Amino acid sequence: MKKLLFSLIIIFLVFLGIFFYLRSRLQDDSVPLAESFSGEKVMFIFPHPDDEITSAGTLKLLDNEGIETSLITFTRGEAGSSNGMVTETDSAKRKLALGEIRFRELSAVGQLLGIDNQEILNFPDSDIKNLSPDSLKSIIRQKIARYQPSILITYDDVIGLYGHPDHRLIAQYTKEIFLAERGKSGFPVKKLYQVTLPKPMIETAMKISDSFKRNFGSGAILPTPTMAFKISKVGDFKKQAMLLHVSQRPTFNDMQPYFDKIPVWIYYRIFDKEYFAEVK
Template identity: 35%
Template sequence: MRLLINLLIISFLVVAGISYGTIWWGRGLLHDSGIPVQKSLFGNTIPQKVLLFFAHPDDEIAVGGTLNLLKEEGHELYMVYLTKGENGPTGDLVAQEQLGEARKKEMQKVAEFLGAKSLEILDYPDSGLKHLPIELFERVAQEMVEKYQPDYVITYDSTVGLYGHPDHRMVSKGMENYYRTNIGKVDFPVKQLFQVTLSPKQIQVALQLAPGFQRNYPKEGNGLPMPDFSIRTTPYFGALEEMMEMHATQQEVFRDLLPYKDQVPRYVYSRIFDREYFYKVRV
């Protein structure tokens, strides 16, 4: 019996050693040690209003861990999407002409899961925003800020759109322009605009593994903005997975966002893909 117990202990230690070694290796592959890790998006413990301003239902998944942290901290979430995402993949679950309404219902489930105070899904054309004037998105940004009076705003970046999506860029640029024009004014409520970004190491890995990045990430220019900080999200990985499942039609998209998730043990994966990166827009 003692020999069996010793063998079990040795086996456990070997497996644990392999797991921790994999985690250490994976973190080194994905994360830059020079980028600070913050405990929360902002230091204010008084409930704050946070506006999410995105192009498509499911764009929030890129910061799903942070959103669950904000929920846990008692902050208020207001979610605005400019399209229904009607031109995305269907997952063979609905007809293409039914996708917009299906994604709207999926997004409603996610908003309820996050305890969002409000959800608005507008009806601008999915994958057609690049044909609209930037002034339109500036006006929508103004309307939503005036309506919800947020303390903070989260968008994608305005130069790449995370992986090169023009819809992302247009929506984020509209909010950025409006923010830069009004920050510092007495009646402007927004304290900081945060843009979702990636670490340089994440970008390099994504360009090797993710077809969406390979197709769309710009070959020239500065690329994604350098992160100012990251948020550690391992405690919220389970909640993130639930949110992803609610977007049932978009599982193909998530394989780009979290490659090999189904092939790596969850304990290990949640500790490698363990943070979300943000850039603070400056005037």
Template identity: 25%
Template structure:
């Protein structure tokens, strides 16, 4: 009897030690706001004023994957709150198992696939790492440019937006060929006057953001996990030092809750990728997190008239 009681007490003590160890580890690993500030952009750019003067308050987000707009979602939510009509177009999208809808409806009028059949890249179903950068020439060879272009031209000119939001066409954020393809295509169509809009807003990181988040923080994790670093590969292949420099910034604190709700609405398989580019966003409330990351940055593309 005494022996059994002793064994029970021993088991309880072991459980308490394990629990205390977990709590200690959690407290050690918990990220502070001071640590978070190491990632914040130190640069300052002119505040965008153009979008406040536009009479045609219609915009399209055109991206390869629906979650590609994560770094511009504050701007989109802000414009939607001001009465803009905005729709997201993508080559791939995710439908939530809980609601049967796409998370884009949180920040705009929802998501629509650019192609009904979803076929836009040759050999995509057999590629091991389709996200790794490839030369621009190979992007032209792998992607069904004419097919996608025709769909975009019709959708854009039917919708009649004043602006289009995309990622940058040089690096596509971190080198994903599909990001570069769709952003370059939109830029080409704009400059060839195939789509009729005023400007393109390309979502980009500042040098500081890219250095601290993509190069250092994510780069160290990819190395630890044994994965190649697509950002470093892209810089080497394309002969660049990073994303294009922003031309404007936008304060997004007033839509912090909406942006956070959008980022957290995706299923786990998407959120695990978002964590790579938006560090620790799930560990803070919206007001605190976007009180620190209070700006979004864009390179604005305008048509050159000769």
């Protein structure tokens, strides 16, 4: 009996050691945790279905607090991968089919996370760079006027998290509007936050994620986090949101390995935060 108890204690201590080592390689506990968003309205602006996964835990936490959330997604993600769900060989038909699949996936995620206002637009995926900046900024202004958010959240405008030009440009246009209009009468937005990652997580991603290795430019620097949401208590919702994006499973397996294999109560105590940088 004593030997069994001793063995269990050793196993437990080894598990704790591994747990704290992994957290130290991924998290930055010096970043302040978000204060209450009570009384605010929060709008998330992203280019693709599945981009909201970067903030899925935050979205659910805001829903739990009764905070009104809006999600504006500019494309249907028709230029992405399909995980074998689309077999059309004709390019136009393939894009149409995949766009419909990803529209349905994101709609289901919106319901799961309790998003109050969700719009999925139909701008061309991976072609934002060829569209008029003024026309896109006009759409962003329209959505702000409609939903009256006091806080905006989008990608960073330098890298777009890991190098996607659609990410960077939508973030750039959102930032330009915010900096030009904040403080003016009739403009409701008081703060703009950009999705980012702490340095330990970037260093790990560069070692294990093909997407980061391929797209994260040499010498590129993401904004330094100024706020984090602790999402461990809503980890199951983030996992379920990723599982709803069936067409994007290979991408998630690359960006968040073993999310569907490790128990939620372990995984989201290692990956227990979502990070943001305030634009000043």
